[in-house]
Amino acid sequence: MDSTSGGGASDQNVGEGPSATGGGSGEGSAAAPPSRYESQKRRDWNTFLQYLKNHKPPLTLARCSGAHVIEFLKYLDQFGKTKVHLSGCAYFGHQNPPAPCACPLKQAWGSLDALIGRLRAAYEENGGRPESNPFGARAVRIYLREVREGQAKARGIPYEKKKRKRPTTTTPAIASAAMSQVLDGAASASASGGAASSSDAGPAATVAPTTATV
Numbered sequence: 001m002d003s004t005s006g007g008g009a010s011d012q013n014v015g016e017g018p019s020a021t022g023g024g025s026g027e028g029s030a031a032a033p034p035s036r037y038e039s040q041k042r043r044d045w046n047t048f049l050q051y052l053k054n055h056k057p058p059l060t061l062a063r064c065s066g067a068h069v070i071e072f073l074k075y076l077d078q079f080g081k082t083k084v085h086l087s088g089c090a091y092f093g094h095q096n097p098p099a100p101c102a103c104p105l106k107q108a109w110g111s112l113d114a115l116i117g118r119l120r121a122a123y124e125e126n127g128g129r130p131e132s133n134p135f136g137a138r139a140v141r142i143y144l145r146e147v148r149e150g151q152a153k154a155r156g157i158p159y160e161k162k163k164r165k166r167p168t169t170t171t172p173a174i175a176s177a178a179m180s181q182v183l184d185g186a187a188s189a190s191a192s193g194g195a196a197s198s199s200d201a202g203p204a205a206t207v208a209p210t211t212a213t214v
């Protein structure tokens with residue numbers, strides 16, 4: 001089903017060791033393997049760099065704007081696994097359509113939101129300045145909000161439900177991480193298409209695990 005993998009980004013797993021092991025003090029302890037969040041973040045970052053590399057016209061990180069980030073998110077939609085009904089579809093607004101339809105599959109808002117959180121952190125960890133972080137651009141926030149509202153309508157998810165209060169507003173990256181894990185679990189439990197198994201290959205893998213339940 002996910003035949004899009006051979007896209008040339010095959011070397012993503014070669015990242016050597018954690019980048020931020022202080023290296024000084026703890027001699028006896030073997031370096032702990034990076035957390036799931038950390039390795040996902042690294043994979044996402046590599047995917048994005050690969051995307052820039054293949055971009056036409058060529059694009060460097062330094063020249064990357066919020067608009068480019070949005071373009072990247074739209075590009076990822078082709079690997080999505082979440083049915084988003086078009087307004088003309090009979091199942092528009094239905095949470096559990098009784099039959100299949102021809103509407104496109106896209107990335108679920110929750111996947112994109114978590115992805116942006118990871119990339120935003122990765123950008124700064126790789127030397128980018130916070131004030132020029134394209135993943136934190138206002139346009140990206142607005143785009144994500146539109147995706148959320150549009151998908152909520154199209155998929156019959158009450159908007160209020162999504163507007164959960166967060167305990168703190170200061171650590172969006174951590175919130176996203178927690179959320180992506182929650183979504184992962186939910187997806188493997190409920191995704192009927194068996195799609196959740198296509199990991200580790202190509203750009204799709206970076207955001208694949210989260211599916212219908214957002």
Ligand SMILES: [Zn+2]
Nearest residue numbers: 085089101103
């Ligand atoms: Zn539909």
